[in-house]
Amino acid sequence: MLISMRSTIVCHIFCTVIDNFGDAGVCWRLARQLASEYSWKVHLFINKLTVLKHLAPGLDSKCEQQVLAGVAIEHWHNLRFTKPISTVLSVANVVIEAFACHLPPLYLAAMEKCPSRVVWINLEYLSFEHWVADFHLRTSPHPRYALTKTFFFPGFDTHTGGVLCEQDLDVHRCNFIKSLAARECWWSTLGIPKPDPSAISVSLFSYENPAIDALLEQWRDGTDQLVLLVPEGKISRSIARFFGHPIGSRAFAAGTNVSTCSLSIHILPFTDQLGYDKLLWSSDINFVRGEDSFVRAQWARKPFIWHIYPQANNAHLQKLDAALTRIGLTLESRPRDALIRFWHAWNGNPMYKILDWQDFIQHREVFRSRAYAWADELAAIGNLAKNLSIFVQNTLK
Numbered sequence: 241m242l243i244s245m246r247s248t249i250v251c252h253i254f255c256t257v258i259d260n261f262g263d264a265g266v267c268w269r270l271a272r273q274l275a276s277e278y279s280w281k282v283h284l285f286i287n288k289l290t291v292l293k294h295l296a297p298g299l300d301s302k303c304e305q306q307v308l309a310g311v312a313i314e315h316w317h318n319l320r321f322t323k324p325i326s327t328v329l330s331v332a333n334v335v336i337e338a339f340a341c342h343l344p345p346l347y348l349a350a351m352e353k354c355p356s357r358v359v360w361i362n363l364e365y366l367s368f369e370h371w372v373a374d375f376h377l378r379t380s381p382h383p384r385y386a387l388t389k390t391f392f393f394p395g396f397d398t399h400t401g402g403v404l405c406e407q408d409l410d411v412h413r414c415n416f417i418k419s420l421a422a423r424e425c426w427w428s429t430l431g432i433p434k435p436d437p438s439a440i441s442v443s444l445f446s447y448e449n450p451a452i453d454a455l456l457e458q459w460r461d462g463t464d465q466l467v468l469l470v471p472e473g474k475i476s477r478s479i480a481r482f483f484g485h486p487i488g489s490r491a492f493a494a495g496t497n498v499s500t501c502s503l504s505i506h507i508l509p510f511t512d513q514l515g516y517d518k519l520l521w522s523s524d525i526n527f528v529r530g531e532d533s534f535v536r537a538q539w540a541r542k543p544f545i546w547h548i549y550p551q552a553n554n555a556h557l558q559k560l561d562a563a564l565t566r567i568g569l570t571l572e573s574r575p576r577d578a579l580i581r582f583w584h585a586w587n588g589n590p591m592y593k594i595l596d597w598q599d600f601i602q603h604r605e606v607f608r609s610r611a612y613a614w615a616d617e618l619a620a621i622g623n624l625a626k627n628l629s630i631f632v633q634n635t636l637k
């Protein structure tokens with residue numbers, strides 16, 4: 241039985257949170273976009289509602305099933321999937337397994353028996369590497385069930401799935417940037433005075449990082465006034481340690497403001513995803529990490545520094561280089577080399593021992609115009625939700 245393209249697509253997204261916020265962040269963003277822009281009926285099964293609640297504060301993390309922003313959200317626990325699926329749930333037209341999280345066996349069995357076509361997608365992690373284009377949309381038959389899954393690779397080339405971007409994101413960004421009232425309201429909601437135009441504002445979202453001490457020293461002793469905006473989390477604890485507070489103390493919780501010489505630090509509460517975008521739009525330079533914040537920094541059109549998710553045997557450094565090659569492509573050698581040095585030193589590459597802020601920030605204007613041009617290049621690839629919906633439509637027709 242074929243699905244009529246006029247009927248609503250029902251999509252089940254399965255997400256296992258491994259660590260941090262990226263798995264939940266990507267799935268939540270994708271789920272909302274598919275529901276709001278493509279009118280898909282989206283059901284997100286996620287194993288840690290408490291993690292999703294950080295990004296979606298309206299969520300009730302104690303409620304097993306609820307609807308938020310047009311998405312049905314369900315705590316994915318084994319109980320539901322220990323009964324024959326047909327008695328508790330209908331299989332969807334589109335099943336997205338995020339980051340190879342393994343679908344429940346009873347769900348696979350139900351997919352196999354499903355009379356209508358089911359598109360089974362494994363959404364992969366993001367990378368700039370060239371092999372991604374070769375592997376995007378490759379298929380793999382299941383060893384036991386008569387089912388085939390398709391690997392959907394986000395990426396930065398036309399032959400990849402692209403990256404997530406809501407249709408109206410740039411309109412929202414432009415409206416925010418153009419509106420002095422909106423920006424002043426944002427600063428005052430945080431209880432922070434709007435920085436002097438001569439100061440550099442920096443947002444810092446990163447993993448624990450031994451290089452932070454060197455950076456804080458340079459910012460503190462530098463000639464530029466620097467306003468550091470830090471969402472509460474791993475790195476805020478490292479900053480507390482720099483200021484002599486023992487690890488584990490509640491010092492440097494959200495709301496903390498500290499000034500020393502040229503450096504003012506503000507620890508911010510973790511906000512929803514839109515709030516985080518506003519932080520990126522409001523800062524001159526953004527330190528980001530993982531996957532989703534890295535992409536958002538690119539859409540923010542501001543210079544950014546990526547703390548990549550560390551992997552065994554420094555495998556992540558190759559990914560870092562792939563990103564630098566693309567983003568730095570049109571830069572002249574001096575700014576490009578400074579960018580490479582700074583990103584690598586921030587990521588602890590032993591080949592780049594010195595983290596030199598001045599070396600980086602002297603090219604600020606060049607990095608700013610490159611960030612603009614890069615976002616335009618990225619937009620030309622087409623966004624992930626759109627590419628996914630085109631793939632699904634072509635498969636189901």
Ligand SMILES: Cc1cn([C@H]2C[C@H](O)[C@@H](COP(=O)(O)OP(=O)(O)O[C@H]3O[C@@H](C)[C@H](O)[C@@H](O)[C@H]3O)O2)c(=O)[nH]c1=O
Pocket residue numbers: 258259260261262263264265266294295365445471509510511512513514515516529530531532533534549
């Ligand atoms: C700081 C902040 C972030 N966010 C959001 C933005 C993102 O959706 C999310 C953070 O996710 P990321 O940037 O991906 O970083 P991350 O490091 O949190 O997540 C991940 O990185 C992946 C590469 C790994 O595979 C994952 O296992 C995970 O480690 O949190 C907010 O909504 N509000 C905030 O205040």
